[in-house]
Amino acid sequence: MNYEATLEFAHKMDREDALSRFRDEYHIPKVNGQPSIYFCGNSLGLQPKRTQEYLEHEMKQWREMGVEGHFEGDTPWYESHARSKPALSKILGAKEHEIVAMNNLTTNLHLMMVSFYKPEGKRTKIIMEGGAFPSDMYAVESQVKFHGLNPENHVIEVSPREGEYLIRHEDIIEQIEKHGDEIAMVLFPGIQYYTGQVFDMKSITEAGHKAGAKVGFDLAHAAGNIIMKLHDWDVDCATWCSYKYMNSGPGNVSGLYVHERYADDNELPRFAGWWGHDQDERFQMLKGFKPMHGADGWQLANQNVLALAAHQAALSLFEEAGIKNLREKSVKLTGYLEFMLNGLNDSVDEPIVEIITSSKPEERGCQLSLFVHKGGKELFKKLQEGGLIADWREPNVIRLAPTPMYNSFEDVYRLVTLMEKVFKQF
Incomplete structure (x- = not known):
């Protein structure tokens, strides 16, 4: 141009x-x-100017209905987590049952690694970027230690070459191929926070899967910014935040993506919470966690309705634009x-x-x-x-x-x- x-x-x-x-x-x-x-x-x-309107709607429902607002009114809180799915599925290139808005980014990073970082035998290492944002850095360090391993020996960082600012894509692929049978997980951002570099998520996923590893992405700087096709790229899992490009408010809700092949995998390790239990049986208070279908099964607790209202106000603009x-x-x-x-x-x-x-x-x-x-x-x-x-x-x-x-x-x-x-x- x-x-x-x-x-x-x-x-x-x-x-x-x-x-x-x-x-x-x-x-x-x-x-x-x-x-x-x-x-x-x-x-x-x-x-967004309409955020106040969305929040006031939920405040009115709370004011006039009290606890009945969970099941009554035109926006019952019991289903509040589901309202963001149509917009988020387009932003992330995912099916609606593969995504859910919940928690914050670091919590979701941990939940993601609980399920998809499973060090066994020789396959114990995580490949990530050098100079990662602390959200990723600290979460990875603590997860590796949780399994009784030393991050210095079990975290492989890919950094820019000397004198360069950006990480070369071929260097990422080379490290995945070099350490193939040692890798349990590849965890990269969609976009590097410091330089703004977009990573080739499709080919990183392909290389990681070829090596026998699970592949996940932190999409904090990618969600609402670039076109993504998480389902088509065959990504195993991902998380993001909504307060940057999605304009949902300071510290507002994160989200989690899990590919549909894991939608009913009840053997996959996870830290369970009662809101992730089969909602048809949720209030029977039975023993034995029975996860909901898809990403909803990773939910922990009932959602922050006011936070989701602000999130929905912002997402409505994405639907229009x-x-x-x-x-x-x-x-x-x-x-x-x-x-x-x-x-x-x-x-x-x-x-x-x-x-x-x-x-x-x-x-x-x-x-x-x-x-x-x-x-x-x-x-x-x-x-x-x-x-x-x-x-x-x-x-x-x-x-x-x-x-x-x-x-x-x-x-x-x-x-x-x-x-x-x-x-x-x-």
């Missing part, structure tokens, strides 16, 4: 954007009394940010920031990570004072997420104009 570094071009792109109306569905935070340049959807998505349409806009929007940043670097003798995210659209979502060569955190603070809300990661990276649901091409133009002004101070 031929981009232009002008405000007129940005306005033209926004006028032609079929999704531009969704910006008005969100509350845009202000800085110094003006709408911020909010590029932090990869950390916390913005609040469509994940494919959002991804198409994302490619254009992120491409425009890349074009503008490259132009900014071309105008100076020595670039102040370096894009460390892949230049290939298929290898990134709506995030560009910038390595700051001059100014460091002081430069970032100046950008914040000028209206930017984004994410700083030590030691020297600014993560920018032009999110297609509510960000505009004008936002990109405003950001780079601000950066040009701030860079002159360093």
Whole structure:
């Protein structure tokens, strides 16, 4: 696409954007009394205006019905976990019985590994990324120790090569093939949080299965961001969070995916909870756990109804916009940010920031990570004072997420104009 570094071009792109109306569905935070340049959807998505309405609906039901709200009214709480399934199945590329919204991400990571990390004999190791987000890092360490093993000997990390920022796909496959008969599980993110790199989940799954291992993914930065086909890719299990690109609220509900081949596998080890028990018998309070069909059988306790209401408000916007349409806009929007940043670097003798995210659209979502060569955190603070809300990661990276649901091409133009002004101070 031929981009232009002008405000007129940005306005033209926004006028032609079929999704531009969704910006008005969100509350845009202000800085110094003006709408911020909010590029932090990869950390916390913005609040949909309709969230309050959805929450008030459940508050009214609680207020007027009390405990009867579990089974009465137009949104009985007994079925609240099921309402998100149609939207989530499209976002994740899964069948409805393969997914359920529940818990938080770290809890679901542990539940996932209880069922799918089963070290036996020589096959005891987990392959994961080097420099993983602590959610994954600590969960894996503790799970390995839970089985009486030493993480230093039983966790294989794949890292970028020296002098590089991204993990080469061939290095991942090479490690899976090299340690094939030692691997119990392959656990990777869908998107690397620091660099924004998209991993080839389909071929990683194929390689892991060929080696005889189970394959799972942490989709915290992928869910609501890129197109996924978890069922078709034959992924064993996955989890995600809903407060980043899915805009469901701070710390809100996670979700779990389990491939349908395990839907009625009652012999698969799991940490059971009463809400995962066959709901037709749930209130008989019988001994002997009998899991529900599919992912629902991994539920632990009755769900947080208010959290799910906020989640449903956000998902209703995804149903209207469509994940494919959002991804198409994302490619254009992120491409425009890349074009503008490259132009900014071309105008100076020595670039102040370096894009460390892949230049290939298929290898990134709506995030560009910038390595700051001059100014460091002081430069970032100046950008914040000028209206930017984004994410700083030590030691020297600014993560920018032009999110297609509510960000505009004008936002990109405003950001780079601000950066040009701030860079002159360093």
